[in-house]
Every structure is written in C-alpha cells, then in structure tokens.
Amino acid sequence: MKTSSLLEKLAEEWNLPALRGQRAVVCWQRSDLRRLARPLYVQGGVLHLAAPNHALASELSFLRNEITSTVREKFGLTEITDVKVHVQPRGQGPPEVAVEPPDRGKIDGALGRLTFVRDPKLRGRLAELWAWAEAWEEAVLGNGGHRCKRCGAAFWGGGEFCPVCMLYGASDAS
Numbered sequence: 001m002k003t004s005s006l007l008e009k010l011a012e013e014w015n016l017p018a019l020r021g022q023r024a025v026v027c028w029q030r031s032d033l034r035r036l037a038r039p040l041y042v043q044g045g046v047l048h049l050a051a052p053n054h055a056l057a058s059e060l061s062f063l064r065n066e067i068t069s070t071v072r073e074k075f076g077l078t079e080i081t082d083v084k085v086h087v088q089p090r091g092q093g094p095p096e097v098a099v100e101p102p103d104r105g106k107i108d109g110a111l112g113r114l115t116f117v118r119d120p121k122l123r124g125r126l127a128e129l130w131a132w133a134e135a136w137e138e139a140v141l142g143n144g145g146h147r148c149k150r151c152g153a154a155f156w157g158g159g160e161f162c163p164v165c166m167l168y169g170a171s172d173a174s
Contacts (some may be wrong), residue, residue, distance in 0.1 A: 027075040045081035050088035102131035
C-alpha cells in the first residue's frame with residue numbers, strides 16, 4: 001500500500017482531515033526532491049520546506065511556481081497552491097537517536113488497542129506503526145525530549161507544547 005493511500009485511509013477512518021493535508025510531506029520525502037530541501041509541513045495549501053543555506057533557499061524560492069506545479073502533477077496533490085522555503089542549516093533540528101525495534105509484545109499490545117479498525121490488514125500495519133511510534137517516543141524522551149502538555153506527543157525542543165500544538169494555537173486552548 002502506498003504511503004499516501006495509508007494516510008488517506010487513516011484520515012478517513014479516524015476523521016482527521018489535517019492528516020490528509022500532510023500527504024505532500026510524505027510524498028516529498030520519498031521522492032528524489034528530498035535532495036533539494038527537507039519537507040516540514042503543509043499549512044493552508046502551502047508546502048513549507050527547509051533548505052540548508054540561504055543560496056539554495058533563494059533559488060528554490062525563485063522556482064516556487066515550478067516546484068508547486070511539479071508537486072501537484074507528480075503526486076496528484078492539487079491542494080498544494082504554493083511553496084515557502086525556510087533556511088535551516090544541516091545539523092540544526094532534532095538529533096538522531098537510535099530507536100530499538102518494538103518486540104512482538106508491543107505490537108500485540110497495539111493490536112489490542114485497535115480493535116475498532118475493521119480491515120485486519122490495515123489493523124496489523126497500524127499496530128506495527130503504533131509500536132514503532134511508541135519506541136520512537138521512548139527514544140526521544142530518554143534522550144532529552146519533552147512530552148507536550150496538550151496532546152501528549154514526545155518532541156524535541158523546549159517549552160510545554162509540541163510544534164504542532166504551537167502551530168495551531170493549542171497553547172491557548174484548555
């Protein structure tokens with residue numbers, strides 16, 4: 001199953017339209033375009049990218065119409081209307097951490113929490129993803145990461161709220 005198809009199915013199953021909007025990030029990361037810049041997120045139809053230096057960010061900004069057309073055509077993502085390039089030098093951002101693969105017990109535990117997913121193949125794949133996500137969270141928290149006070153996600157950086165909750169103004173929500 002293609003990653004974008006899995007995101008579509010998850011977005012539909014869990015009624016998460018915001019997840020559907022992030023397909024461009026996954027598609028970009030799995031394409032040859034990842035050599036140019038790193039995808040960050042999609043907001044309001046704008047794909048935000050991180051370039052390692054100002055020169056490349058400037059060049060990519062000049063080519064933003066072409067990049068937008070390529071993303072729309074190559075990935076079929078008609079919701080992308082523009083591209084914004086940010087400068088984020090390599091070496092900045094989250095550190096690399098070793099994530100221990102989840103054992104069968106963690107995957108089985110996740111399966112038990114996903115009984116509401118009707119498709120058994122999807123349920124099995126989601127259980128693996130859930131177990132890997134928990135393993136990643138353990139690695140992040142064990143290496144100086146934090147847990148968001150609102151959504152509970154593990155994240156790098158300071159503050160009480162993860163970047164997603166900060167992006168959508170969740171710090172103001174109860």
